[in-house]
Amino acid sequence: MNNFDKNEPIVSFKNVCVAFKNTRVLKDLSFDIYPGEIVTIAGPSGSGKSTILKLLGNIIRMDSGEIVVNASRLGMAFQKSALFNSMTIWKNVALALEETTNLSKKKIRKKVKETLEMVSLSYTENMYPDELSGGMQKRISIARALVVSPEIILYDEPSTGLDPGIASKLEDDMIKLRDKTGVTSIVVTHDVETIKKVSDRVLVLYDGKIKWEGTKNEFITDNSPYPRSFRERCTIEDLLSQT
Ligand SMILES: Nc1ncnc2c1ncn2[C@@H]1O[C@H](COP(=O)(O)OP(=O)(O)O)[C@@H](O)[C@H]1O
Numbered sequence: 001m002n003n004f005d006k007n008e009p010i011v012s013f014k015n016v017c018v019a020f021k022n023t024r025v026l027k028d029l030s031f032d033i034y035p036g037e038i039v040t041i042a043g044p045s046g047s048g049k050s051t052i053l054k055l056l057g058n059i060i061r062m063d064s065g066e067i068v069v070n071a072s073r074l075g076m077a078f079q080k081s082a083l084f085n086s087m088t089i090w091k092n093v094a095l096a097l098e099e100t101t102n103l104s105k106k107k108i109r110k111k112v113k114e115t116l117e118m119v120s121l122s123y124t125e126n127m128y129p130d131e132l133s134g135g136m137q138k139r140i141s142i143a144r145a146l147v148v149s150p151e152i153i154l155y156d157e158p159s160t161g162l163d164p165g166i167a168s169k170l171e172d173d174m175i176k177l178r179d180k181t182g183v184t185s186i187v188v189t190h191d192v193e194t195i196k197k198v199s200d201r202v203l204v205l206y207d208g209k210i211k212w213e214g215t216k217n218e219f220i221t222d223n224s225p226y227p228r229s230f231r232e233r234c235t236i237e238d239l240l241s242q243t
């Protein structure tokens, strides 16, 4: 388990602004995430969810504001699994360790084995990504994110493109991983089933800001347009215009 003070945010966004050309995507966005939580950032398509993860992964830069991350290792599970098709599953997962650590071959072997066991896919180690189903590829991409023992794992739309049963299994894995390792988990999604299943806390991103925040139970019962739009599968605009 990671040894963090649960009352001290592990991630803090303070008045973060990002614009692409003339479009302001994040407008003074502020939120905190605490160690060991599974937080979902729920927002409609185009609301800036992936932008938040790219900021955390240092893939893009903000225009203004401040981001504090009290962790040294971040794992990122992408929307598309982005595995290397010419490499075995074993190699795909081992690569991050070979490139970023000085661990011995023996230690790498042990760590990769443990990590593949966590997603119940040890038997695939000599297979190639093409030989795996979409759901299995996603679980391998999670294993690849986890193999460096991250303090924070980022999931971008984990259930997209998966059959409901497979998505649900993947979500079980996400919860199990947190319970087992204490990894802080940030999940961005627009999928109401994912939100209802995995979240300790939900933040609704809309118009560049967090417009609503609550526990999973509050998300399921609150009548504000922000959670309701996901439950009723309509747009937030529709509900806002009715009030
Ligand atoms: N590199 C980029 N250049 C220009 N526009 C971008 C770029 N990345 C994202 N955008 C735009 O920013 C908005 C938010 O994108 P994104 O964070 O991917 O949304 P989400 O993940 O919530 O669907 C979208 O309108 C998208 O078209």
Ligand SMILES: [Mg+2]
Pocket (backbone or CB within 6 Å): 049, 050, 051, 156, 157
């Ligand atoms: Mg996205």
